[in-house]
Amino acid sequence: SAMRDERIKKTKTVCTYCGVGCSFDVWTKDRKILKVEPQAEAPANGISTCVKGKFGWDFVNSEERLTKPLIREGEAFREAEWEEALDLITRKFTEMKKAHGPDSMAFISSSKCTNEESYLMQKLARGVIGTNNVDNCSRYCQTPATMGLFRTVGHGGDSGSITDIEKAELVIIVGSNTSESHPVLATRVKRSHKLNGQKLIVADLRKHEMADRSDLFIQPAPGSDIVWLSAVTKYILDQGWEDESFLNNRVNGLDDYIASLETFTMDYAEEATGIKKELLIKIAEEIHSSKTVSILWAMGVTQHLGGSDTSTAISNLLLITGNYGKPGAGSYPLRGHNNVQGASDFGSMPDRFPGYEKVTDDAVRSKYEQRWGVKIPAEPGLNNHEMISAVHDGHLKAMYLKGEDMGLVDSNINHVHAAFEKLDFFVVQDIFLSRTAEFADVVLPAAPSLEKEGTFTNTERRVQRLYQALEPLGDSKPDWEIIMDIANGLGAGWSYSHPSEIMAEAASLSPLYAGVSYELLEGYKSLQWPVAKDGTDTPLLFIDEFPFPDGKARLFPVVWTKPLQFEEQYDIHVNNGRLLEHFHEGNMTYKSEGITSKTPNVFLEVSPELAKERGIENGTLVRLTSPYGNVKVECLITDRVRGKEVYLPMNDTGDGAINYLTSSHADKDTDTPAYKEVSAKMEILRAK
Ligand code: SF4
Numbered sequence: 001s002a003m004r005d006e007r008i009k010k011t012k013t014v015c016t017y018c019g020v021g022c023s024f025d026v027w028t029k030d031r032k033i034l035k036v037e038p039q040a041e042a043p044a045n046g047i048s049t050c051v052k053g054k055f056g057w058d059f060v061n062s063e064e065r066l067t068k069p070l071i072r073e074g075e076a077f078r079e080a081e082w083e084e085a086l087d088l089i090t091r092k093f094t095e096m097k098k099a100h101g102p103d104s105m106a107f108i109s110s111s112k113c114t115n116e117e118s119y120l121m122q123k124l125a126r127g128v129i130g131t132n133n134v135d136n137c138s139r140y141c142q143t144p145a146t147m148g149l150f151r152t153v154g155h156g157g158d159s160g161s162i163t164d165i166e167k168a169e170l171v172i173i174v175g176s177n178t179s180e181s182h183p184v185l186a187t188r189v190k191r192s193h194k195l196n197g198q199k200l201i202v203a204d205l206r207k208h209e210m211a212d213r214s215d216l217f218i219q220p221a222p223g224s225d226i227v228w229l230s231a232v233t234k235y236i237l238d239q240g241w242e243d244e245s246f247l248n249n250r251v252n253g254l255d256d257y258i259a260s261l262e263t264f265t266m267d268y269a270e271e272a273t274g275i276k277k278e279l280l281i282k283i284a285e286e287i288h289s290s291k292t293v294s295i296l297w298a299m300g301v302t303q304h305l306g307g308s309d310t311s312t313a314i315s316n317l318l319l320i321t322g323n324y325g326k327p328g329a330g331s332y333p334l335r336g337h338n339n340v341q342g343a344s345d346f347g348s349m350p351d352r353f354p355g356y357e358k359v360t361d362d363a364v365r366s367k368y369e370q371r372w373g374v375k376i377p378a379e380p381g382l383n384n385h386e387m388i389s390a391v392h393d394g395h396l397k398a399m400y401l402k403g404e405d406m407g408l409v410d411s412n413i414n415h416v417h418a419a420f421e422k423l424d425f426f427v428v429q430d431i432f433l434s435r436t437a438e439f440a441d442v443v444l445p446a447a448p449s450l451e452k453e454g455t456f457t458n459t460e461r462r463v464q465r466l467y468q469a470l471e472p473l474g475d476s477k478p479d480w481e482i483i484m485d486i487a488n489g490l491g492a493g494w495s496y497s498h499p500s501e502i503m504a505e506a507a508s509l510s511p512l513y514a515g516v517s518y519e520l521l522e523g524y525k526s527l528q529w530p531v532a533k534d535g536t537d538t539p540l541l542f543i544d545e546f547p548f549p550d551g552k553a554r555l556f557p558v559v560w561t562k563p564l565q566f567e568e569q570y571d572i573h574v575n576n577g578r579l580l581e582h583f584h585e586g587n588m589t590y591k592s593e594g595i596t597s598k599t600p601n602v603f604l605e606v607s608p609e610l611a612k613e614r615g616i617e618n619g620t621l622v623r624l625t626s627p628y629g630n631v632k633v634e635c636l637i638t639d640r641v642r643g644k645e646v647y648l649p650m651n652d653t654g655d656g657a658i659n660y661l662t663s664s665h666a667d668k669d670t671d672t673p674a675y676k677e678v679s680a681k682m683e684i685l686r687a688k
Helices: 051-055 082-100 115-129 143-152 162-167 183-195 209-213 225-238 244-250 254-260 266-273 277-289 307-320 340-345 362-372 384-393 413-422 479-489 499-509 608-614
Strands: 008-014 023-029 032-038 070-073 076-079 105-108 170-174 199-203 216-218 293-297 330-333 398-402 425-430 442-445 454-457 462-466 526-528 572-577 603-606 621-626 629-637 645-649 679-686
Touching (some): 032 051, 070 082, 082 398, 082 442, 082 479, 105 384, 115 340, 115 398, 115 479, 115 499, 143 307, 143 330, 162 183, 162 293, 170 183, 183 199, 199 209, 199 277, 225 307, 244 307, 266 277, 307 330, 340 454, 362 499, 398 479, 454 499, 608 629
Parallel strands (some): 170 199, 170 293, 199 216, 293 330, 425 442, 572 645, 603 629
Antiparallel strands (some): 008 023, 023 032, 070 442, 462 526, 603 645, 621 629, 621 679
């Protein structure tokens, strides 16, 4: 058989694309990736994968991979050896810290990297440099969901497992293009809906596949989800349909919460959302008649001025109806990247240590100070949104960023690029020369998931191991080794020989991972946090209590923050999101032949009404201009969108990149950019 060829190797890995966390065997022969073979024992996906997990691996052997450190010389880069690059970084970081203090520097971790690498990035920032200026890109997507859950139920993750979603009697999907963004998870919902009589309600601007399949689909006005969610909750309370014993025994704050709902009448909701109240009442009735309800949401909810509040409203609704702590029920913020959950879990956040312990908590801080032998600032650091402002203000002078294309994925990128240009010293670590890396002083070549060991945490809080299938290409190295080299250049004396030792350290410090070890994660084994000291994990949260001192959840009153208003000339609402075939801006998927041939270019979805009004055909080239910048893109006419709402997939690295249009306005509680609140004017540049 093929396996008799000794060069053929089979290695268990975890998908490096989305947060579903599919795991599978990858077959390689030398550097050639032969195939991806899912295994029945894979906990999140069994024998399923989507097109990205199956065919999206060519990027690993792309000719564009960085294989040597690069050092800027004037306008260009020259190749360098590691020693020279690391010496330069040591010298610059040391000078910077001396001249301007630790808080003049900032660190950005990556949700593409492993848990262990996220842990080390925050340890470098806090334990070696002495600043809490560390963050990761969950700030661009899911931090508002985490905030909404922290406020109400105390853990910032999916409350159950993907299998719980399958068991739900009713699934509600809000602002998530699940079948394209989380394909394998969507397949499970589709199956339950088709075979088990599961009901499906979808709320979205755009009529995507899940909307087509749903029993009830609503298209609320942009940025108004919080209104219908709160009105439905109020209606349930007014009818006396709340879960009284759950509220009495397990939840605080009911009276204040009821008082806060006063304005959210059905009439008000109809007016604000444009949804007929009969439909909203139908939703309330469906929730009432279902024993278990799971609510799934994503960036259509979070990327707004009130993203945290809308996430909170979802959790409030689940609390009122007793939909926590039982199989089939709960909150499911669907995590975007493969390890966006883990990047935050392991402490790359300006206000949290690993396991979400607070930086402002003296006892927690002193635990870390004693272990690391340093002093850690008592105040939270800058988040990545604040970092950009601080560079413009002149307070922040150096950045070390790994595995993230901030210059493309942050909002208002013209403003971000101007900040990069102002930095005194900028280190970017990546597998490609990204748009961000073009601004760097030093670029360090990192190794992707197939070339290293470590763990990822998927959307259901599941920690899974990946094993090394290939050697790092050229002189590239795993991120954890590079961070250790930098720390040691600064005198840290770290001596990790394998990521398992980093995990052991994190487990010994953070109660959330107390019992996590590589032994318990061997092969296809996995653990869902919190993991007790004896290794017992938690597939379903909140069965007996919520993680607050009195064990009770908290209803948290919210208000509606109306979406950004634009001048009349910006009359087109620009929704944005993912496509099945590509991942985010497409840095990795555009380098995979099998994928690019299917969907080579980005396009703008335009409604038949708007096309008719403006004389647009398929292929017409238009320019969209917002107050912040412009994009050029070809049109595709489709009834997935309606009226003056257009949809621009985010998979473009050039003239069509959505973030030329977005603003610096952000969620008021977490600073997550309000990517979904964009309006623009549209001009035709070239007929078809
Ligand atoms: Fe990878 Fe997500 Fe596709 Fe699974 S569903 S194969 S994790 S991209």
